[in-house]
Amino acid sequence: MAKLSQINTVKQVNENQCQSCMPLGGVVAFKGIENTMVLVHGSQGCSTYMRLMNVEHYNEPVDIASSALNEKQTIHGGEANLKKALDNVSRVYAPKVIGVLTTCLAETMGEDMDRILRDYRKERVTSGIDIIQVPTPSYGGSHTEGFWAATKAIIAYYARPTEEHKQINIIIPHISPADIREIKRIFDLFGLTYTLLPDYSMTLDRPYGGRYQKIPPGGTQTQDIARMSGARATIQFGLTCPDNLSPGLLLNQEYGVPLYNLPLPIGLQNMDRLVETLEKLSGRSLPDVIRQERGWLLDGMADSHKFNADGRPIVYGEPELVYAFSSICVENGAAPVVIASGTRNSLLMGLLGTLLADVDEHPVVLEETDFAAIDDAGVLTGANIAIGHSGGKFLTERRGIPLVRVGFPIHDRTGGQRVLSAGYTGTLAFLDRFTNALLETKYESYRELRKEEMGIKEGV
Ligand code: SF4
Structure with missing residues (x-):
């Protein structure tokens, strides 16, 4: 396990917080x-x-x-x-x-x-x-703990001893509606039936049309939540979810539902882990369409790896997303130089230690941090790209570091609810956005860099 340069930045004054409430x-x-x-x-x-x-x-x-x-x-x-x-x-x-x-x-x-x-x-x-x-x-x-606490409270309220059935429970962290839909599509392709909680893929991302309704239709049905206690298994995308907030652990400890606690299926290896689990639970081998999508991702990784080697990313945000996007960076040859979260999470620290065991340069890791500290760490480490929510736009404004927007909130661009990063398809979509952000900076500045290297002065 790598030794991380872990820095606790709890301060009296928070300058541009990294988390929501x-x-x-x-x-x-x-x-x-x-x-x-x-x-x-x-x-x-x-x-x-x-x-x-x-x-x-x-x-x-x-x-x-x-x-x-x-x-x-x-x-x-x-x-x-x-x-x-x-x-x-x-x-x-x-x-x-x-x-x-x-x-x-x-x-x-x-x-x-x-x-x-x-x-x-x-x-x-x-x-x-x-x-x-x-x-x-x-x-x-932070809002991460609020999300887990509410999800657990909802299960605790409804779950009752019930007859065993063949459905799977899927418990998600705070991800985009587009990612929820992608996860459901993958489960559908394996022929599995499931209850996904909490399902805001329709309530917080309505298709156009129809009358305004005070409470939009959609969401997990309460009778389905009540039956989660009798499911064959729970797949929870919550490696960083603390035990005391874990909905999947509650179902396991109180009702004996086997728990598969997995990383978000963002990144090749993380998605492979989900596929292995679904093959086991469904008794089916990889559907052709997913095999193709995996192939396209591998092709995309081969196409972009020569550019990604120049990347020195800052990854920040909610622990589960931070781990997933750090994983993508490492497997694509752009190991993060700064990893930061607004919350304190010892599970994330352990995961990062394993993930970064073989990287040449260990990143600065910041917990309970703010953007003033992230900015300082970015300068210190020579970061040249950032991955996270809109709070990090200061990195672009002050330092010219391009920001690949993922997570919550994305309030200075449209389409936050449609940002897709899950599955092989979502991973490839993210990888293209990441690589193109690096290339954009490169093509904007390479003439100046070349002039500097050749000692050519302005106007000559
Ligand atoms: S942190 Fe959130 S809950 Fe607390 S005062 Fe501010 S808005 Fe209200």
Whole structure:
């Protein structure tokens, strides 16, 4: 295992954070459940921020309700506001599920959420509406932890002992709707039936047409979630998911569902691992169409490897994506020089140690970091390309480092919801974007570099 130059950059002041806040991740997870509305218990600004981030990334209307706490409730408690908000959400949206996420404020006030919601259920007629509460103070984690915590809470709420059946559970981290659709296509090609959780591939990426609906159709059905406890196996794309937040581990420990905890199928070797697992579970060999896609990826890797050797990438973002994109970089000869995440994740550190065991130059690894530290590390290591969400646009603006946008949020470009990186096809699409970004910089600057090398001065 490689020794990483691991740097913990916890500071008093965060300059351009690398992560989003914890309830935001919970919002995305709840948007993947059929007929669900989300209510954020806190001040108005929190839900406005989360709505804005989601709307700009997914380019869809994303409703998030708020209990709108102000200074009075901060002192006297927000119970009345929360109950009123639940009444309003029930009346206006008529959901089947309400996901209630707390904010930093509600948690700091010490709101007794269990007691408030217990009383609410007794006082009001809420028959037919499931209220699922998840504690998500942002000082307790980033949107990554919020996503896992909400997904686990949803399973814990619905899963019941049930008869064994042949379906597979698929549990995903926060990836794009395009990636969700690609993962489903791959499972379909192997002839496997499954329940994918949380499935926001339609709710957060609607095809054009039809009438506006307050809660868009789509999402994992609650009766399917209830049956996840009887599945043949769970495939969870969550190598970096901590045990205490792991939905797949819950199903394994409480219901005995075998857990295959795999890396995201982004990158040749990561996708090969998924294929091996699907061959085993389905009893089928690789479908021809996927074999061809693998061949095209290998061809693309051969085409681009001579350019990628010049790449000195910074990879940053959510741990699961950071591991997947670092894997692509390593297998394509462009080992990352900086690897960074806004969250602290010891599992990611262990994985990177193994992944980078044979690289010549060990990267700077930053945990709980911000873009000021990433920028400094980029300069120090001579980085010339970056992979991550729109937060890293400063690297382009300040240093001229091109940014290949992946992850969440992508708010300064269109199509964040359509960025495809999963499967052999998605990996190739990413690789082309990465290689072309390197070539663009090369062709923009090679005349100047050549002049410098030959000692030619400007105007001569
Ligand atoms: S106060 Fe906390 S919950 Fe609200 S937006 Fe800020 S980090 Fe998120």
